Amino acid sequence: MEDIAPGLLKKIQDDFQSEFDKSRRIEELYAKVRGGTATYREANDFAIEVGEILVKAYKNNLSSDVLPDGRMYYNIAQRILNPTMANNYFLITDVTYQVQQALNESAGIGIKPVTPELNQDRIDGISGRVSVENYDDVAWILEEPVKNFSQSIVDDSIRANAEFHAKAGLQPKIVRRLQGGCCDWCRALAGTYSYPDIPKDVYRRHERCRCTVEYNPRDGKIQNVHSKEWRNEEESDKMETRKSIGIKTEDAETPAEKERRIQGENGLGFADKIASHPKMLSAYTPKGLKASLENAGYEVKTLSRGRYMGIAFEDGGGFKVNFGGDGILQYHPEKGSHHGGAYYKISTGKGGTKHYELDGTEKDD
Numbered sequence: 604m605e606d607i608a609p610g611l612l613k614k615i616q617d618d619f620q621s622e623f624d625k626s627r628r629i630e631e632l633y634a635k636v637r638g639g640t641a642t643y644r645e646a647n648d649f650a651i652e653v654g655e656i657l658v659k660a661y662k663n664n665l666s667s668d669v670l671p672d673g674r675m676y677y678n679i680a681q682r683i684l685n686p687t688m689a690n691n692y693f694l695i696t697d698v699t700y701q702v703q704q705a706l707n708e709s710a711g712i713g714i715k716p717v718t719p720e721l722n723q724d725r726i727d728g729i730s731g732r733v734s735v736e737n738y739d740d741v742a743w744i745l746e747e748p749v750k751n752f753s754q755s756i757v758d759d760s761i762r763a764n765a766e767f768h769a770k771a772g773l774q775p776k777i778v779r780r781l782q783g784g785c786c787d788w789c790r791a792l793a794g795t796y797s798y799p800d801i802p803k804d805v806y807r808r809h810e811r812c813r814c815t816v817e818y819n820p821r822d823g824k825i826q827n828v829h830s831k832e833w834r835n836e837e838e839s840d841k842m843e844t845r846k847s848i849g850i851k852t853e854d855a856e857t858p859a860e861k862e863r864r865i866q867g868e869n870g871l872g873f874a875d876k877i878a879s880h881p882k883m884l885s886a887y888t889p890k891g892l893k894a895s896l897e898n899a900g901y902e903v904k905t906l907s908r909g910r911y912m913g914i915a916f917e918d919g920g921g922f923k924v925n926f927g928g929d930g931i932l933q934y935h936p937e938k939g940s941h942h943g944g945a946y947y948k949i950s951t952g953k954g955g956t957k958h959y960e961l962d963g964t965e966k967d968d
């Protein structure tokens with residue numbers, strides 16, 4: 604039997620590309636991104652638009668008539684959905700990266716944007732659901748769930764960046780706005796939340812939800828925690844039954860895995876990032892920092908001079924790591940300090956040697 608997947612894929616990709624190129628909406632949104640004025644609202648609009656264009660391309664080219672036995676077998680689904688949905692991920696994260704970069708710059712935060720991972724579980728879930736029956740009976744699965752997947756990439760980007768900023772000592776404020784009335788669940792969830800008091804459902808959306816989730820790090824710089832009563836078991840249960848198939852469980856990623864991912868995606872070593880943004884130090888206890896450095900793959904050593912020479916951190920000593928060629932990041936305990944209490948010291952060839960309070964404030968030497 605002829606393998607129809609490559610031909611179908613090509614047609615879908617061509618259709619997608621030509622609609623994408625023609626889209627006035629995309630053109631407007633790209634202009635805003637280029638101008639540095641796009642926010643997550645524009646990113647969300649962009650995601651909806653590319654989601655709709657992809658859905659249209661599927662619709663134009665897929666039906667029971669063109670599929671073997673009228674079915675989109677799993678291996679066909681995978682070969683068509685993987686590259687096309689990953690392409691949406693690529694386009695959308697390219698926008699969210701630039702949006703976040705502009706927001707960071709205008710807020711005066713020198714942290715690189717973080718890109719969330721591709722949620723392969725969701726693509727696999729959609730492939731699975733669409734392969735079980737006659738295609739025409741399940742074709743709807745390549746509509747709303749594909750749009751939902753596209754929008755969730757923006758939600759994931761906000762989440763990844765906000766969590767990263769929270770860790771760096773900021774207090775990200777997340778705003779969820781109701782769109783078009785939506786539903787009772789969304790109405791209850793709409794509002795403004797500040798880290799660390801963030802309901803995890805704020806990043807979730809059920810099918811056909813067009814509510815927006817927004818984050819501007821400028822707002823997170825204000826020490827202003829709005830905590831809001833929300834969420835009872837009932838609402839949470841409702842969401843469980845409504846959430847789309849394949850959404851990753853909340854705590855699938857361990858902190859160590861997350862650190863590695865963020866490090867890899869940020870293109871810089873963890874210690875380098877701290878060296879350029881010492882405020883990050885305030886997000887850690889010395890113990891937590893040591894653990895994170897180890898998790899990020901650094902060899903954490905004992906201090907090599909003074910009263911703490913060779914004494915393990917666990918026995919009351921300090922620690923240090925070498926990074927980026929000539930860099931040293933060091934923790935010195937309070938006792939015997941010549942710098943007024945426990946401190947961190949960061950030396951690099953470029954930046955010289957600086958001492959910091961445990962909260963990341965630079966000390967005057």
Ligand SMILES: [Zn+2]
Nearest residue numbers: 785789812814
């Ligand atoms: Zn909604």
